[in-house]
Amino acid sequence: MSLRDRLAREIALTGPMTIADYVTRCLHDPQDGYYATRPALGEGGDFITAPLISQMFGELIGLWAVETWHRLGAPERVRLVEVGPGDGTLMADALRAARLVPGFLEACDLILIEPSAPLRAMQARALSQADVSPRWVRSLDAVETDVPVILIANEVLDCMPARQFVRTEEGWAERRIGVDEAGGLIFGLVGISGGFVRPSFAVEPGQTIEISEQQSTFGRDLGTLIAAASGAALLIDYGRAMPEAGDTLQALRRHARVDPLATPGEADLTQWADFPGVLEAALRAGADVTGCLGQGEFLRRLGIDARAARLKQGRPDAAPVIDRQLARLTADDQMGTLFKAACVFGPHALVVPGFEVAL
Numbered sequence: 001m002s003l004r005d006r007l008a009r010e011i012a013l014t015g016p017m018t019i020a021d022y023v024t025r026c027l028h029d030p031q032d033g034y035y036a037t038r039p040a041l042g043e044g045g046d047f048i049t050a051p052l053i054s055q056m057f058g059e060l061i062g063l064w065a066v067e068t069w070h071r072l073g074a075p076e077r078v079r080l081v082e083v084g085p086g087d088g089t090l091m092a093d094a095l096r097a098a099r100l101v102p103g104f105l106e107a108c109d110l111i112l113i114e115p116s117a118p119l120r121a122m123q124a125r126a127l128s129q130a131d132v133s134p135r136w137v138r139s140l141d142a143v144e145t146d147v148p149v150i151l152i153a154n155e156v157l158d159c160m161p162a163r164q165f166v167r168t169e170e171g172w173a174e175r176r177i178g179v180d181e182a183g184g185l186i187f188g189l190v191g192i193s194g195g196f197v198r199p200s201f202a203v204e205p206g207q208t209i210e211i212s213e214q215q216s217t218f219g220r221d222l223g224t225l226i227a228a229a230s231g232a233a234l235l236i237d238y239g240r241a242m243p244e245a246g247d248t249l250q251a252l253r254r255h256a257r258v259d260p261l262a263t264p265g266e267a268d269l270t271q272w273a274d275f276p277g278v279l280e281a282a283l284r285a286g287a288d289v290t291g292c293l294g295q296g297e298f299l300r301r302l303g304i305d306a307r308a309a310r311l312k313q314g315r316p317d318a319a320p321v322i323d324r325q326l327a328r329l330t331a332d333d334q335m336g337t338l339f340k341a342a343c344v345f346g347p348h349a350l351v352v353p354g355f356e357v358a359l
Helices: 003-014 019-028 056-069 090-097 116-128 213-229 275-284 295-302 302-313 315-328
Strands: 078-083 108-113 135-139 149-152 163-168 170-179 185-191 208-211 233-239 250-253 256-258 269-271 339-346
Touching: 003 019, 003 170, 003 185, 019 163, 019 170, 019 213, 019 269, 056 090, 056 149, 056 233, 056 302, 056 315, 090 108, 090 116, 090 149, 116 302, 149 213, 213 233, 213 275, 213 339, 233 275, 275 339, 295 302, 295 315, 295 339, 302 315
Parallel strands: 078 108, 078 149, 108 135, 149 233
Antiparallel strands: 163 170, 163 208, 170 185, 233 339, 250 256, 250 269
16 A cells, blocks of 8 residues: 555544644655655755755865864864765765864764665765764764764755644634545645644735744754753754745655655655744753854855865866856855755854854
8 A cells, every 4th residue: 555545544534634744754654755765866866955966065064064173172072963964975075075184083973863774875885985984873862962062964954844824814724634535635724723822923814834843843952962062063954044934845856846745755845944943942952053144155154165266276177067066056046045054052152163253
């Protein structure tokens, strides 16, 4: 029985399913979930992430980690953690760049947080020749706090789903997934009788808001980790920098948007990162936080233009490709402003690389 058929039967028996529960099942169902069974990254897959666009991205993140280590006082031991490492490209590029700085790799205990068995296998292959051998854990609470932590989470929050609530002319309702008379999956609205905390910002009738318990919990756990261990956590994702309305649920297959209900488990489902909610949760947990920077501005502060120029000097024939890669990562009409960077850090006196200017 397909995942679609199993979900339709479950909904018929128990009632309409929240958007968050549906996305979680589509991504992580042990038998048919997208990440559990068939993640497809890269140009030949379903979607592409920044590390796969250009080596410059991972290299700069690696140098960001090294500079953070220096600003922490270059401790003898540090935990370098990546959450959701994809196919391992980002960390492989980061570790290669970090070789340029004596002492950092020798200090690193490399931890990868990855629940997907297929992705763990990809990461193991990508890092098989790395200077530091990784160990894998399944969650943040498995990371020890006895030494400082430097953590990277690129395009992780968008995989943590949100429930959706719609303001109607009659009041608030939750958008859920039901089944039609033919047994197909459909979107619908379920009235809310109580227990719903209304947003603090204006929402017009017909507009949708998204509330992600998973993202808030991640922010809380991340804040708890950094407050206990010290260090810094870099978050890069596409999403909102301020509370606002918007239905951001999308499904990607072969780099094209498809119906999220059409083929559960066979497409990547995402929703925007809620940076305000994540950072507020981390702040309440005892860490400090930066504001958000556009990815383009953040990478420029880390020196991506100079890195691109050096690459072009070494490979003049590749200059047009490098220019296209640079534009894709930093241009306002591509990833430059839709994608954002923010940091959770501690102790409070730490000045996080890339965020030196008050936001």
